[in-house]
Amino acid sequence: MEHQFAVHTNRLCKEFYGKNVLNRLEMKVKQGEIYGILGVNGAGKTTLLKLMAGLLEPTEGGAYVLAKNAWTQRDQVLGNIGSLIEVPYFYEHLNAAHNLSIHLRYMGMDADISKALERVGLGDVGDKPVSKFSLGMRQRLGIARSMIHSPKVLLLDEPINGLDPVAIKEMRDLFISLKNQGVTILLSSHILSEVIQTVERVAVIANGTLTLEANVKDLIVEHENNLEDFLIEKMRGGKL
Template structure:
């Protein structure tokens, strides 16, 4: 398997007198996948992204970018990388198109960013000053800006935060399309629904320590309960029964309900990603 990024035993502190922000962090981001980094505020997520995007470089350990030492890359590195920070900096007195045109000139290649503006619902506002944009509009503009140079690796920090469901769906659909094109996407978010929908693999970090790395599906199986919940009517009264999933085929009570009762719903006792986050991050990481 080819890795876009490989972090090996990373330690980082902002000054010698301050504690470690990242403590022996190791992770691999496979090429062509969507990788999520999750954790509470101050856990080390933003610092990790800054190291991976060469905004910080005074770290111990190794970071490899497609197998090569990241520190050896020059400014050409940014031709392949797109970054959408949670708190973007726009020129408020310029229009959306003027903003994108300015940043597009920093790269050798560009996408058709006007078409992408239309796709994310900003076509009619393209000639409006960004200072007049709502938060959601700025989030979408920031997303377009991250894709200006048609990057192979994309860092997105809270890409759907502040968006209504319709616009969030558009952004998530585009992210899936980018993955289908073979691009590698690194996401940091507090929205666990996005994690479950988009991420192939997620890492949980707290107090600068990496706690676990797995896929959302494996985590849901690991932390969930192997039960089937049946809601049904008995004499017009809603009832609910829980049955072990492993013996469902021979469970007489379950089979009787299925055969004789009017069923409202049947579903597995899945745990939410929110609860998994609480269970994992709630464990005290080493100080």
């Protein structure tokens, strides 16, 4: 069934110990788009992605993936999403392929593990245990794990964290190729230049709500010389 939005939130609120982190946040992500979430440290990016992945219960309102409630209908949502949220955890003593096979077994799915490793540039890691991986290799493996079961929606929290410039370019190309296959990608970042180069639409979170949601192409035209300043102003809480 076709849904209007791949992911949306409805007056989404999240409080931690009485402190409002997200406050009636409204976000609508279209099917097959690459959508970026920007915000300063502590703005709520990870919290929002966790709510969309059904890892946290909203205080009020809801997050929906393909029109299913991520919290109350989590069983129907999980197979459709792949996520990489904060630091990915692995079985440290096992190699990359073994880690992916455990994930597939857990998801009850089958997939080509060698191909998934090749797609993220880990085709030649062989039997090296994950405990000996660099930060960038872990991040690549995390991305491979998030997409190996061919989810329709990818939720990626700072996916280029720890990657070198070559890997960043490879990941950008990978995201575009997944998008061309119809996958919807939500990614968070603090790195303005990267978001501008990779995503089609961007949202800025500040003070628990969106201070900007725009097409990147339009922003580039409208703020030719001051886009960075404009986005920083929005990240500081400048009104929509």
